[in-house]
Each structure stands twice: as structure tokens, then as C-alpha cells.
Amino acid sequence: MDEDGSGWIDAAHLTPDLDEVRELEERLQCRPWREDRAFVARHLAGDFAEIGRSGKRWDRAAILDQPPQPWPPSVVLHDLRMLRLGDDLVLLRYTGSHGSDGRVHRSSLWRRGTPGWQVVYHQATPEDAPAPPAAPGDRPAPVLVGERVRLRPTAAADKPALLAIRSTPEVRARWRGDDLEAELDDDLTDPDLVPLTIERLGDGEIVGYIQYAEEADPEYRHAGMDLYIDPAHWRRGYALDAIRTLVAHLVGERGHHRLVIDPAADNTGAIECYRRAGFAPVGVMRRYERQADGTWADGLLMELVVDP
Numbered sequence: 001m002d003e004d005g006s007g008w009i010d011a012a013h014l015t016p017d018l019d020e021v022r023e024l025e026e027r028l029q030c031r032p033w034r035e036d037r038a039f040v041a042r043h044l045a046g047d048f049a050e051i052g053r054s055g056k057r058w059d060r061a062a063i064l065d066q067p068p069q070p071w072p073p074s075v076v077l078h079d080l081r082m083l084r085l086g087d088d089l090v091l092l093r094y095t096g097s098h099g100s101d102g103r104v105h106r107s108s109l110w111r112r113g114t115p116g117w118q119v120v121y122h123q124a125t126p127e128d129a130p131a132p133p134a135a136p137g138d139r140p141a142p143v144l145v146g147e148r149v150r151l152r153p154t155a156a157a158d159k160p161a162l163l164a165i166r167s168t169p170e171v172r173a174r175w176r177g178d179d180l181e182a183e184l185d186d187d188l189t190d191p192d193l194v195p196l197t198i199e200r201l202g203d204g205e206i207v208g209y210i211q212y213a214e215e216a217d218p219e220y221r222h223a224g225m226d227l228y229i230d231p232a233h234w235r236r237g238y239a240l241d242a243i244r245t246l247v248a249h250l251v252g253e254r255g256h257h258r259l260v261i262d263p264a265a266d267n268t269g270a271i272e273c274y275r276r277a278g279f280a281p282v283g284v285m286r287r288y289e290r291q292a293d294g295t296w297a298d299g300l301l302m303e304l305v306v307d308p
């Protein structure tokens with residue numbers, strides 16, 4: 001929707017063809033797509049030109065001949081907007097960051113031709129001042145793109161898909177609730193939570209949900225997270241990628257040095273997943289969480305601490 005009459009369209013209101021361009025741009029920003037030479041070759045126009053963040057100029061051949069780079073596994077995108085310049089020509093701009101290496105303002109010109117959408121021009125300019133420190137209560141809504149999944153602010157339109165996942169017996173066993181719709185609404189409107197829908201990269205299918213909360217007291221600054229994945233998609237690395245991507249954002253952009261998560265002590269699959277993401281057990285919290293039958297189950301406190 002062109003809200004201010006300028007023609008710029010925000011990420012929540014893209015038409016399907018603009019959304020395709022948005023996805024291609026995001027994929028060009030991170031692994032494993034950048035390591036996929038055929039993918040990059042398919043989407044760089046023959047007359048492609050870039051002025052990179054260092055000021056260096058690139059053309060298509062220079063990009064494709066580049067030796068393998070340590071591409072970041074995830075990228076954070078803020079304020080993505082698009083301007084349609086013609087039926088087959090769009091300008092896209094956003095601010096991106098790869099964790100702690102600073103924010104970069106980017107713009108790309110995409111053209112649609114016989115090979116589909118290709119990027120013709122890209123410009124990257126580092127932000128001249130560091131991002132303002134994350135303030136308590138400030139609710140950022142960036143898009144986080146990982147290797148396999150994309151985390152984006154949960155929209156009302158996601159509710160049916162998320163309710164279907166929460167209603168599966170496997171997820172319900174861990175994310176309980178009598179009235180799941182009311183529970184989901186609570187999560188989406190809770191001012192202390194940042195709810196993010198997990199989409200599979202490539203086709204945008206909703207495969208799960210992850211949320212985080214930040215401790216507002218600066219003396220005890222930390223963040224906690226929780227998630228679920230559709231059982232139909234378990235063991236494909238989506239949870240691990242979602243957690244790693246969120247960790248990179250919380251540490252790199254939100255400035256956290258300590259993250260926590262508190263699975264049930266008997267949730268061995270989740271505990272192993274968090275261990276693989278870098279969390280270590282702190283200890284068992286006895287009789288921590290009330291069960292459907294009224295009894296209390298133990299929880300395991302796990303933390304990921306970034307040492308100075």
C-alpha cells in the first residue's frame with residue numbers, strides 16, 4: 001500500500017511479484033545462497049554494477065570470480081521499501097546488518113526480463129553513526145534471514161497457520177492452553193513479547209513461531225526466547241537455524257550478553273537443540289511449570305553467555 005502518496009511500498013504490502021524480488025534480495029545477502037554460484041549468476045544482470053560498502057566497484061564478472069567468502073549465515077533487514085518504476089523495473093531500499101558489524105544502507109535496482117528478475121545495480125553505504133542503543137520498551141520489527149528460515153513480525157493473517165501448529169498434539173504437549181486462540185492473541189498483544197513467524201526460505205511456508213522478551217532492568221539485562229516448529233517439519237534444522245538467527249540479532253544488534261531459555265527438564269529434544277545452538281544448562285528449576293493435571297514439572301534453565 002502506498003500510504004504517503006510517494007509510491008514507496010512497505011514490506012507488509014508487497015504484491016506477489018514485488019515479494020518475489022524482496023525474497024531474491026534477501027537471499028543474495030546471506031549464506032547459503034551466496035555460495036550457490038548458479039543462483040547468483042541467474043540473478044545478476046549482464047550489465048550489473050555495484051558500489052560496495054567500502055566504495056569498491058564491482059561488475060558481474062568480478063562478483064562471480066570472487067573467491068569463496070565467509071558469508072554471514074544471517075542478516076537483519078530494517079525498513080525494507082520498494083518503489084515500482086515500471087512494470088518490470090523496481091527500486092528497493094533497506095538498512096541491513098550482519099550482526100555486530102554495523103548497519104549498512106542498501107539500495108538495489110531489479111529488472112524483469114526473459115531470465116526473470118535480475119539485479120542491475122546495487123549500492124551499499126555504511127551508516128554514519130552507530131545505531132542508537134536499544135531502549136527498553138523499544139519494539140523493533142526487523143526481518144531476520146537465516147540459512148533455511150526467515151523470521152518476520154507475526155501478522156494477524158498468520159493466526160490460522162500458527163493455530164493449526166499449536167493444535168498438534170506434539171506442540172500442545174509443550175505449549176499448553178485451554179483456549180489456544182486466546183493464548184495466541186495474548187502472545188501477539190503482550191507488550192513484553194516480540195512475536196516472530198518462522199517461514200521456510202524459498203516458498204514462504206509458515207513452519208513455526210519464535211518469540212523473545214527482554215528484561216527491562218538495565219542491571220539485569222538479558223533476553224529469553226521460546227519457540228515451536230510444526231511437527232510435519234521437525235528435524236530439518238529449522239529450529240536450530242531460527243535460534244541461531246535470533247541469537248545473532250539479540251547479541252549483535254540488541255546488545256545482549258546473556259540469553260536464557262527454559263525447556264521442561266524432560267524435553268530432551270529441545271534441550272539438545274538449544275545445546276547445539278550454544279546454550280548450556282545452568283540447573284534444574286524444581287516444580288517450575290504447572291501441568292494439565294495440576295502437578296508441577298521441573299524445568300531446565302539454560303543460558304548462552306557472551307564473555308567480554
Ligand SMILES: CC(C)(COP(=O)(O)OP(=O)(O)OC[C@H]1O[C@@H](n2cnc3c(N)ncnc32)[C@H](O)[C@@H]1OP(=O)(O)O)[C@@H](O)C(=O)NCCC(=O)NCCS
Nearest residue numbers: 174227228229234235236237238239240263269270272273
Ligand atoms: C524442540 C523443537 C523446536 C525442535 O525443532 P526442530 O526444527 O525439529 O529442530 P532441528 O531440526 O533444528 O534440530 C536441530 C538439532 O536439535 C536436536 N534435536 C531436535 N529435536 C530432537 C529430538 N526430538 N530428539 C533429539 N534431538 C533433537 C538434534 O541434534 C537436531 O539435529 P539433527 O536433526 O541433525 O540430529 C520441536 O521439536 C518442537 O517444536 N517441539 C514442541 C515444542 C517445544 O518443545 N518447544 C520448546 C519449548 S522450550
